[in-house]
Amino acid sequence: xxxxxxxxxxxxxxxxxxMCVLEDWLxxxxxxxxxxxxxxxxxxxxxxxxxxxxxLSLAVDTLEYNWTNNESNLCYLVNHKSxxxxxxxxxxxxxxxxxxxxxxxxxxxxxxxxxxxxxxHFMGANLHNVI
Numbered sequence: 001x002x003x004x005x006x007x008x009x010x011x012x013x014x015x016x017x018x019m020c021v022l023e024d025w026l027x028x029x030x031x032x033x034x035x036x037x038x039x040x041x042x043x044x045x046x047x048x049x050x051x052x053x054x055x056l057s058l059a060v061d062t063l064e065y066n067w068t069n070n071e072s073n074l075c076y077l078v079n080h081k082s083x084x085x086x087x088x089x090x091x092x093x094x095x096x097x098x099x100x101x102x103x104x105x106x107x108x109x110x111x112x113x114x115x116x117x118x119x120x121h122f123m124g125a126n127l128h129n130v131i
Contacts, residue, residue: 034066035116038113049102064094
């Protein structure tokens with residue numbers, strides 16, 4: 001009976017480690033995709049005075065699509081209220097692009113980049129999250 005208990009304990013431990021690794025991988029890949037999309041948009045909008053460029057519109061749509069897909073996975077891992085700010089900023093980004101407000105567009109893009117950087121810190125596996 002003792003060997004059965006030890007085997008079950010080992011299986012539970014392996015399962016928990018696998019879940020932690022999966023959670024970290026999902027969060028890291030989603031936030032890396034978010035940062036990559038923001039970097040692409042920033043490069044496209046760097047010298048533009050008019051935000052109605054087709055490539056920029058496609059990049060913003062790609063950002064929104066990728067975030068929508070990744071957000072549904074992240075909602076299982078963290079509180080949805082903790083990550084809804086990114087979706088709100090992406091919505092603002094689209095509005096500012098439609099209104100051709102370059103200053104607010106860039107500010108909203110910086111907010112998305114800030115959120116992705118700070119979320120990576122509190123969603124990733126580190127000693128502060130364990131304690």
